[in-house]
Amino acid sequence: MRVLVTGAAGFVGSHTVLELINAGYDVICLDNFANAVAGEKGAPVSLTRVSQLTGKPVPYMTCDICDEKDLEDVFKSAKIDAVIHLAALKS
Numbered sequence: 001m002r003v004l005v006t007g008a009a010g011f012v013g014s015h016t017v018l019e020l021i022n023a024g025y026d027v028i029c030l031d032n033f034a035n036a037v038a039g040e041k042g043a044p045v046s047l048t049r050v051s052q053l054t055g056k057p058v059p060y061m062t063c064d065i066c067d068e069k070d071l072e073d074v075f076k077s078a079k080i081d082a083v084i085h086l087a088a089l090k091s
């Protein structure tokens with residue numbers, strides 16, 4: 001089962017991705033990286049740490065969920081069984 005997580009590089013998102021991968025789910029991470037810290041090579045630090053903790057690659061895409069076409073392309077790129085929507089701008 002493949003789960004799409006929006007806001008995956010955020011605090012709640014990255015912890016959710018970690019738990020999903022440890023539970024055996026395939027995960028696709030989406031984020032516009034408006035509130036994410038990039039590490040070496042530009043990869044988001046939070047998702048790099050999830051990859052280190054799980055020992056598995058963590059696929060992610062840069063996507064603005066307000067961009068309908070970009071979002072459609074994501075859904076066309078893979079079979080997605082469930083969505084956990086955590087992308088938001090905190091106050």
Ligand SMILES: O=c1ccn([C@@H]2O[C@H](COP(=O)(O)OP(=O)(O)O[C@H]3O[C@H](CO)[C@@H](O)[C@H](O)[C@H]3O)[C@@H](O)[C@H]2O)c(=O)[nH]1
Nearest residue numbers: 007009010011012013031032033034035036086087088089
């Ligand atoms: O249109 C948008 C807006 C935001 N984002 C992303 O969504 C993620 C949101 O994560 P974050 O900003 O970390 O918020 P939360 O995961 O909701 O975590 C916040 O809320 C938690 C619970 O209160 C606190 O513990 C955290 O410190 C606080 O960052 C970020 O990576 C953003 O880049 C998008 O992808 N698209």
